[in-house]
Amino acid sequence: MKSKNIIFICLLMTLSWLSCNAPIKKQEDANPFLTATTGVELDARFLAADSLVFVFYKDPYGSDSLRYTRYYKQVATTDSNYMVLLLQNLSKPFFKFEKVKSCRSEGKVWCYLKGSIFQTVSFSTRCNECCYVYFIKDGYFFYTPLDTALAEMLSVLKPLSKSVEAL
Numbered sequence: 001m002k003s004k005n006i007i008f009i010c011l012l013m014t015l016s017w018l019s020c021n022a023p024i025k026k027q028e029d030a031n032p033f034l035t036a037t038t039g040v041e042l043d044a045r046f047l048a049a050d051s052l053v054f055v056f057y058k059d060p061y062g063s064d065s066l067r068y069t070r071y072y073k074q075v076a077t078t079d080s081n082y083m084v085l086l087l088q089n090l091s092k093p094f095f096k097f098e099k100v101k102s103c104r105s106e107g108k109v110w111c112y113l114k115g116s117i118f119q120t121v122s123f124s125t126r127c128n129e130c131c132y133v134y135f136i137k138d139g140y141f142f143y144t145p146l147d148t149a150l151a152e153m154l155s156v157l158k159p160l161s162k163s164v165e166a167l
Contacts, residue, residue, distance in 0.1 A: 103130030
């Protein structure tokens with residue numbers, strides 16, 4: 001009888017050890033909505049941005065899926081009204097993902113502080129399919145829905161942008 005108890009205890013200990021040492025899938029990876037926090041909380045430098053460059057890809061939905069970001073138009077600004085609209089969107093909850101979403105970005109915003117880019121925020125305004133802003137931090141992709149006010153501002157800025165070819 002004692003040997004059966006010892007075997008049972010050993011079996012329980014082994015199962016306990018195995019369950020404690022099994023790889024655990026991070027909860028935030030299983031459900032990205034559990035890690036919501038604002039973009040400004042993720043990167044407080046957004047609050048100190050002194051200029052922005054809005055980049056619009058010339059053919060974001062064209063057939064060249066590997067090089068569509070090579071050709072773009074851009075417009076730079078230090079206008080605080082544009083920064084306020086971007087900050088409003090960055091003050092919304094962002095959700096953490098391990099991989100980029102499959103839909104393409106239409107452009108990006110380079111955020112500057114004292115002459116240096118500190119963060120890039122990508123966007124898509126195709127709200128019937130993909131409507132978001134996102135940025136990368138610590139190897140993760142952080143997404144939030146695109147605000148209507150920011151989408152309208154992007155539609156105003158796009159015709160003001162000038163052509164640039166990336167190297």
